[in-house]
Amino acid sequence: MIKRLLIPLLAFVLSGCSTLASQPPTVSDVAYRQLIEVPEPENGNIVLAVYQFGDLTGQQKPNTNFGEMSKAVTQGSVNLLIKALKDAGDGKWFRVVERDTLQSLLQERKLIRTTRQMTQGDKAQPLGPMLYAGAYITGGIVGYDSNIVSGGAGARYLGIGGSTEYRRDNVTVVLRLINVVSGEVELAIMAEKTILSSSTGADVFRYLDTDTKLLEIEAGMAKNEPVTYAVRKVIEASVVELIRAGEVKGLWHYKPVLEPEVRAHIQGILDIIEENTLEPWIDPGKAEEVYDDYKKKPEVVEVIEEVIEEEEKIEVMDIGDPPGQSNDNDLVEPAEEPDEENTRSPAVITPDIAKLLRS
DSSP states (O other): OHHHHHHHHHHHHHHHHHHHHTOOOOOOOOSSGGGTTSOOBTTOOEEEEEEEEEEOSOOBOOOSSSOOOSBSSOSOHHHHHHHHHHHGGGGTSEEEEOOTTHHHHHHHHHHHHHHHHHHHGGGOOOOOOOOOOSEEEEEEEEEEEEEEEEEEEEEEETTEEEEEEEEEEEEEEEEEEEETTTOOEEEEEEEEEEEEEEEEEEEEEEESSSSSOEEEEEEEEEEEOOHHHHHHHHHHHHHHHHHHHHHHHTSSOBOOOOOHHHHHHHHHHHHHHHHHOOOOOOOTTSOOOOHHHHHHSOOOOOOOOOOOOOOOOOOOOOOOOOTTOOSSSOOOOOOOOOOTTTOOOOOOOOHHHHHHHHO
16 A cells, blocks of 8 residues: 555656756846836946955855855856846946956957967057946945744644745845046945745655554645845846936936827927928939049130230320300300200210220
C-alpha cells in the first residue's frame, strides 16, 4: 500500500523538477515601469558618469541554521545602475560614459595608437577625444535589514494539518549627483524596497493499522522575492526620483507635452497649409540647370561701343532791333499787331543759352 502511494508521488516530484530545468532563458525587462514613462528632457541627453556604487552593507546572507559566506546583496550593483540610467525615458535621458573599467579603456586606446603608428607611420590618424561628463553619480546599497517582520500560523485536526510562514526584509539605496565643476552635491536620493518571503505547507499523519502501518505525507511551497530583483527595482525607482528632483530644482526640464486635442488641431492646420501650398512649376521637357551646366556655358563678353557725338555747332546771330524801332533815320515804323491765336513768338538763343547747350 505504501509503495503504491510513494511511486506516484515520486514521479510527480521528478516531473516537476524536469519541467523547471527545461525553461528557456529570458531577457529581463524594466522592473519599475515608471522608469520608461518619464517625460523626455527638453535639451537632449545628459552626459553622466558613475563612480563607486557598490555594496556598503557588509552583511552576509541571512540563515537561521548556520553562517553564510555569501553576501546578502549583489556585488554588481553598479551595472544595475548603469542599466537603469540607459533605460530612463526609453533611452532619451542620459548618456553614460564608462568609468568603472577606465584603466582597461585607456589601455585599449593606447594599443590602438601604437598599432596605427607601426602600420601608418607619420600618416597615422590620432584618436578623437573621449567624452567627459559635467556631473557624476555615486552612492551604493547602504542597508539590508532581514527579519524585520516574521510570523506564521498553522492548524491540525485528526492528523491532517497545514501551516504558513512569512518574513519581510528591507533594502536601502542612496544616490548622489555631484557637480564636477564646483564639487557640490546637487541631489541626494534615498529609496527603500521591501523583500517578502513566504512558505506554505501541509501534512498528513495517520495510523493505518494499530500494529505497524503508519501513513505520513508532507507537502510545501516557499516563495521568496529575489534579492537581486528587489535591488534592481529600488535602483530604478531612485533614478526616477532623481530625475523628478532635478526637474524641481531646475537642473533640467521636461519637454513640453501637448494635449491630444491640441496636437490634432495643429496637425490639421499643417495639413491644410501643405495642401494649399503651390509648388514652383518646372517644365518636364526641360531639365533643371545645375551649377556644372552653368560652368560649361561659353563666357559671354559684352562689348560696349562708345558713341561719340559731335557737338552740334550752334550759330549765334546778332539780334537786331525789334520791329517798329530803327536807329537810321529816327523813324518809327508802324509795327503790325500779331495775331495772338496764329502767331507764336520766335525762339531766341542768347549767348548764355548757347554756352549751356555746348556744355
